[in-house]
Amino acid sequence: MPDGTVTLVQMNRLFPLLLISLLPLVxxxxxxxxxxxxxxxxxxxxMGSVARAASAAIAPGGDGVGVLYVAAxxxxxxxxxxxxxxxxxxxxxxxxxxxxxxxxxxxxxxxxALALFLDDNGDADxxxxxxxxxxxxxxxxxxxxxxxxxxxxxDDDVEIVLTASIPLPxxxxxxxRGEAAMIAEGNDGVGTVGxxxxxxxxxDAQLVGATxxxxxxxxxxxxxxxxxxxxxxxxxxxxxxFLDDNGDADxxxxxxxxxxxxxxxxxxxxxxxxLEVxxxxxxxxxxxxNVIPWP
Numbered sequence: 001m002p003d004g005t006v007t008l009v010q011m012n013r014l015f016p017l018l019l020i021s022l023l024p025l026v027x028x029x030x031x032x033x034x035x036x037x038x039x040x041x042x043x044x045x046x047m048g049s050v051a052r053a054a055s056a057a058i059a060p061g062g063d064g065v066g067v068l069y070v071a072a073x074x075x076x077x078x079x080x081x082x083x084x085x086x087x088x089x090x091x092x093x094x095x096x097x098x099x100x101x102x103x104x105x106x107x108x109x110x111x112x113a114l115a116l117f118l119d120d121n122g123d124a125d126x127x128x129x130x131x132x133x134x135x136x137x138x139x140x141x142x143x144x145x146x147x148x149x150x151x152x153x154x155d156d157d158v159e160i161v162l163t164a165s166i167p168l169p170x171x172x173x174x175x176x177r178g179e180a181a182m183i184a185e186g187n188d189g190v191g192t193v194g195x196x197x198x199x200x201x202x203x204d205a206q207l208v209g210a211t212x213x214x215x216x217x218x219x220x221x222x223x224x225x226x227x228x229x230x231x232x233x234x235x236x237x238x239x240x241x242f243l244d245d246n247g248d249a250d251x252x253x254x255x256x257x258x259x260x261x262x263x264x265x266x267x268x269x270x271x272x273x274x275l276e277v278x279x280x281x282x283x284x285x286x287x288x289x290n291v292i293p294w295p
Contacts, residue, residue, distance in 0.1 A: 044154030064094030173284030
């Protein structure tokens with residue numbers, strides 16, 4: 001199996017070449033064959049199926065259903081000629097036993113190298129498709145800088161198993177108590193820190209990730225508490241966070257209440273305050289800057 005040394009990010013220079021070979025799939029007329037022999041030869045068609053291995057786990061928020069991109073290359077390298085390709089919409093690989101069929105026409109005689117991935121979260125640019133976080137692909141390893149391909153010929157009924165998934169990014173940092181977040185009377189600044197990541201800064205927004213830190217001691221202004229939220233969608237997210245200083249928050253639906261410390265631009269205004277961050281950021285410094293007074 002030939003390999004070419006590239007990063008996964010660089011694959012966005014490879015898959016746009018699919019557009020050249022896939023023009024007939026989007027309605028462009030195919031030229032008449034003027035090079036065939038007297039009997040009207042037909043260029044070979046490669047047919048195959050794609051399945052998903054257990055090692056290619058579906059990312060949180062994904063469903064294993066998306067657009068399958070298959071590129072047929074002259075060799076498994078970034079600068080190889082693209083000989084053809086296939087795009088399969090609504091490819092369902094949600095079940096490990098399911099298979100998706102594809103075919104690539106008008107291939108030359110001989111062996112081709114197939115590179116492929118499933119756009120599971122629908123964020124690939126159709127004009128320049130490339131695998132990204134949350135997508136499922138055929139790869140010996142993710143992040144090793146090597147493009148993996150499957151060798152096939154038109155004589156094969158090739159069966160390919162997607163073997164890996166690109167993990168979603170995380171966000172991480174520390175949380176501390178600012179001077180404005182005065183510890184309420186009777187409390188000690190020690191409790192559970194809750195950090196929620198929302199798609200938007202709104203009470204009815206989708207929750208895309210969360211974490212809690214038990215026994216977080218923020219009694220001292222110089223103390224910082226580390227935290228991390230894994231598997232965040234690769235986009236902008238909005239963080240809301242607080243310290244349950246008196247231990248009365250519902251663990252099934254945590255929310256700040258009287259005596260708790262939080263990040264907020266105002267208290268009692270009914271407006272959720274958030275910090276906007278980008279998935280993949282680390283070293284974030286979160287500061288609790290307010291306190292909900294006792295009634």
